[in-house]
Amino acid sequence: MSPVDSFDEPDDDLLARVFLTRVLEPGDEIGGRWVREFGVRGVVGRLRELGGPLPGVSRKRWDGLVARAERAVPREDLAVAQEAGVRFVAPGTAEWPRQLDDLGDARPLGLWVRGRADLRMWALRSVAVVGARACTEYGAHMAATLSAGLAERGWVVVSGGAYGVDGAAHRGALGANGATIAVLACGVDRPYPRGHTALINRIADQGLVLGELPPGDHPTPSRFILRNRVIAALTRGTVVVEAAHRSGSLVTARAARRLGRHTMGVPGPATSGLSAGVHELLRQDAVLVTDAAEVVELVGGIGELAPERRGPVLPRDLLEAGARQVLAALPARASASVAEIARGAQTSQDDAVARLYELRALGYVERHDDGWKLTRQAMISVRGDPSAR
Structure with missing residues (x-):
């Protein structure tokens, strides 16, 4: 020796x-x-x-x-790593993310880490965004937008540094001046894929690059699959953006589910094979998400709620219920008598008259001899432009 x-x-x-x-x-x-x-x-x-x-x-x-x-x-x-600006973080040390211990005997022996940030602290508030390498423009857009939104909310975006969704996720976080972590299936001193060398170096400068393999080691298909368990265990939840039925990102999502982490999916067109794997996850027990606010509502603390989703407020929505009933009782093009309007609104004639004068003051109706009629403005805003029908 x-x-x-x-x-x-x-x-x-x-x-x-x-x-x-x-x-x-x-x-x-x-x-x-x-x-x-x-x-x-x-x-x-x-x-x-x-x-x-x-x-x-x-x-x-x-x-x-x-x-x-x-x-x-x-x-x-260790000497090669030090020269490349890489440190080795072992279980039980101050920087070790304890959530990786959930992997049991499959826990990493340690992690080789590039970057100045504290891994344990960053991992406490992190979300994985993963998906297809050969993603569509929609997939790249959704990954980048989601990641930028997460970064703006103070969350760390974790992905695998690959082409497609991974790269878009990292770029989205970096573009928002946020934090991101790339988990590689090779030695962190030799970025892979080589086409992402500049991106991975930028991640190391602005965030963290980590992996289990020692300096200079190369990736293999099995190492990519095994790498995914680290992404799943490190984060609070995994979002899958575009994945076919046989996709490595689904391995990450299933690992997250086994570990008790949140599993989320971004829906795509029902006709897209690249979204078929995501849709299968959603049919099981993954949660459908469409933006960063919905992700944070799931993985964040109490009170970090996404805004309630609703359509645009129409002028009619601001009317009292009785006035809306009277308004709905008027025909689209013809005038109607007070008696006809009262019957349609299921109210008395006196109440109908009072409501009609209220609606006239608001510009919804006008009086024609002994009848009442919708104004053209009301026909457009309440029932749509009749000339377009």
Whole structure:
């Protein structure tokens, strides 16, 4: 064992966790159980002793883990990370978001973090906005608008840094001068996708970029899927904007549901395959949301309510109920007698006369000989322009 590999200092646990990020894949529940039962240094010791496998794995898989362990040099990883402005945040430390402990044995061994903000504090008030990579203009617009609204309300937007909805969500938050976190499925010193290098670097400057994998590690399909559990656990709720039936963002939503987090979906056209997965979530137990206020009403504190949704107030809505009944009793084009109007309004003739004079003062009706008739202004504002029918 070289000096660079020795774990004989007060930061032994941190070095052991960094070591294991080179050996165990993210979300490995068997490895997580070993850490829980034997401790991180105990697991590292067994991997280096070249003895028999720990319980739960075959000899073949154990040999593969040992081969990985032989190449792990944690102090070098920490040095590379430090040079790239990356720190390692371990469970139990002040910056560790405790909600990640809800993942049990699938909890990350630690997180590599770029950015100056405090991860634990930001995660306490965060929402995930995820969705299709090949999103439509509608999906990109909704993701950006939702995220900008969340940022303006003091919420941190969390997504995966990918093309499509993820990128639109990050840009929406950044454009509102808000906070955003990108959770990557690779080493945070090598942004992926490469086309988002500038975006991810901007996120690191204005927000946080984090991941489970050590410096230089590359993404794989399985790592993308396993990354999604971190997004779900880190946040108060997950909003899905456009997702087909087979979409990684649905994995995030289902993980959020299992963890007891809020699950939300933005509806799209019923004919759009890119919204089919979202609609299936909504048919189950996800909550339909259309803007940031509705998201905050669900994930926020008591009193953070979305405004009540209602149509425009019409002039007729401001009338008393009796006056509205009399107004509704007048025919659209012809005049009517007081007796006819009273019958239609189910009131007395005296009350009808009083209401008609009130309505005349407001410009709704006019008197024609012995009858009453709607004014043209009233026909347009109350019943629509008859010439357009």
